[in-house]
Amino acid sequence: MSVSIRDVARVAGVSVATVSRALGNGPVSDALRAQVEAAVKATGYHPNLSARRLRSQRSGTIGLVVADIRNPFFTAVAHAAEDAAYRAGLRLILCNTEEDPAREAIYLGLMQEERVSGLLFAPTRLTQKELPRQRFAYPVVLIDRTGPNSAHDSVTLDNHAAMGALIDHLVEQGYRRIGGLFGKTSNTGVERRNGYLAGMLAHGLTPDYREVAPSAVAAHAEATQWLARGDRPEALVTSNSLLMTGAMKAAREAGLRIPEQLALAGFDNESWTELVEPGITVIEQPVEEIGRTAMNLLLERLQNPALPVRKLVLGGRCIVRGSTQARASMAGVA
Amino acid sequence: MSVSIRDVARVAGVSVATVSRALGNGPVSDALRAQVEAAVKATGYHPNLSARRLRSQRSGTIGLVVADIRNPFFTAVAHAAEDAAYRAGLRLILCNTEEDPAREAIYLGLMQEERVSGLLFAPTRLTQKELPRQRFAYPVVLIDRTGPNSAHDSVTLDNHAAMGALIDHLVEQGYRRIGGLFGKTSNTGVERRNGYLAGMLAHGLTPDYREVAPSAVAAHAEATQWLARGDRPEALVTSNSLLMTGAMKAAREAGLRIPEQLALAGFDNESWTELVEPGITVIEQPVEEIGRTAMNLLLERLQNPALPVRKLVLGGRCIVRGSTQARASMAGVA
DNA sequence: CTGAAAGCGCTTACAG
DNA sequence: CTGAAAGCGCTTACAG
DSSP, X not given: OOOOHHHHHHHHTSOHHHHHHHHTTOSOOHHHHHXXXXXXXXXXXXXXXXXXXXXXXXXXXXXXXXXXXXXXXXXXXXXXXXXXXXXXXXXEEEEEOTXXXXXXXXXXXXXXXXXXXXXXXXXXXXXXXXXXXXXXXXXXXXXXXXXXXXXXXXXXEOHHHHHHHHHHHHHHTTOOOEEEEEESSSHHHHHHHHXXXXXXXXXXXXXEEEEEOSSHHHHHHHHHHHHTSTTOOSEEEESSHHHHXXXXXXXXXXXXXXXXXXXXXXXXXXXXXXXXXXXXXXXXXXXXXXXXXXXXXXXXXXXXXXXXXXXXXXXXXXXXXXXXXXXXXXXXXX | OOOOHHHHHHHHTSOHHHHHHHHTTOSOOHHHHHHXXXXXXXXXXXXXXXHHHHHHTOOOEEEEEESOXXXXXXXXXXXXXXXXXXXXXXXXXXXXXXXXXXXXXXXHHHHHHTTOSEEEEOOOHHHHHHGGGOOOSSOEEEESOOOTTOOSEEEEEOHHHHHHHHHHXXXXXXXXXXXXXXXXXXXXXXXXXXXXXHHHHHTTOOOEEEEEOSSHHHHHHHHHHHHXXXXXXXXXXXXXXXXXXXXXXXXXXXXXOTTTTOEEEEEOOOHHHHHSSSOOEEEEOOHHHHHHHHHHHHHHHHHOTTSOOOEEEEOOEEEOOGGGOHHHHHHHHO
């Protein structure tokens, strides 16, 4: 069927062991190495990775299990992580859990079956709570989502502070009735909600929030209903860009002028948040750095398993745009 | 180290062969099957996929090699393909070529080393031209990008017709000076450009187009320069959503009112194209169907290698929004 | 530096 | 239905 290392050895007139060494930078004389390389070219040989992995007991593979690759945050993180893996000579296996704990369990098992060297994981809230009771055959670095009692390395945003900054900004702009729309399947959503609650409390304001599935569709449905009420908020913060898409669509359909009738602020500096009018005020996450750093933490852990648990918390950057500046511009005019 | 099938056999008091059969739906008595299942649970056994693949000579894996996972089109296609693979009990390996032929060659080799059962591939123009001269150890289904002399199954959009529809629409709205911004690394960009040229010719109009790398950054740079010229177009079509993002940003920065001073139309019905004001007129691609259908073509090909080459061409749907309706609304008012 | 041989963890004819 | 044995394609001590 497929050409194997034996075929190469025969063509090169050397032993299988020598071919293996020549391919793996082992100690081989220049003469034999040249013969092997010629034979590889002549036969079109490609090593069988399954055999190599089985024999060497090294998969050279990292798993990346995220909630939803269609969320641009995860797309960007995955891209950065793959780049880092590629540079380190490792392969990356990407899996989508769709925020479903059952699928998470399946994929975690699959990672074990693939004998991955390590795992980057953005768990749902349910699974994350179970993490301390789970045993993993490989080191795990949590991305975007962790918890206080987690014993795993992690790279997350300072969600509490970031949401606090958004609330402070809105209050400074004169908004008081600030509503929140949060994803309910991740601890990130919870942390951002807590930051919202703390911020509202600090300013002596009454919280008013909803928790939904982290999708544009769910946010759209919830916001449509909410914005139709007499007591609708004058400003709305969301915990990710998918929710913002849904909320903004609902606002448009309700005929609400932004920011005069409804201010909007959220997370992730997607291109479109700058293109809509007014632009959306967002917390920009260092997405590339999150992916790259997570991979680095994992590689270091693989090098040295005795390392203490490291939880890296990165700061977001608040980008103020027109969607939160109704009052300020009015104040400026007055 | 890790628990193997031998450990399970020992615990269950049966042979290794029986464990293997019990796990693989082979003929095993109910009694022994129960013993095996108990032993699997007791030991926490997970089969080693490398060993299984090596021995069975079946990888149970499909490769998906795309240009850029950050392009929402590919994100959506990948999502649909993974879903279809998952349903068929297959794994999906996802790779990003970054539109780089060198990386494509590397990943094609990697697919061979992984002994994938088949490949879904969106090649660059360069690589696509070489396809007829290449030998593959696995069946290949081209996604989004193919060519007239391709001997591979494919699922693509009717790019020529879709772009034609866009031009017809613009002309109907009264636009004459219609510029085009096309990605130059893919045959899809070429086909859309050809559709543009044919459309302009059919209406007796003079084409004016630029070809750029398929990224928002490249489009932004090109459009910024273009739109500053005295002979800038009154309407601009782009060949994908990344280019649209860059073009629209440039238009905004140039202070051009859309659609009065510049009409815009392009591809891919991303959420944000509806949220900007005015909304962007786009060709919606059946992204889910493209991914799902490509996987189905591949599965059928695996079942029956003798099947004739099948090139599936899907139609796009033109969604008209405000970005192309300056003249019409004026006409309507007049 | 080089080769013969063992063995990674499975599956699958082959007997019974 | 069940087990003993061969072997998938590699890598890696072990000798020399």
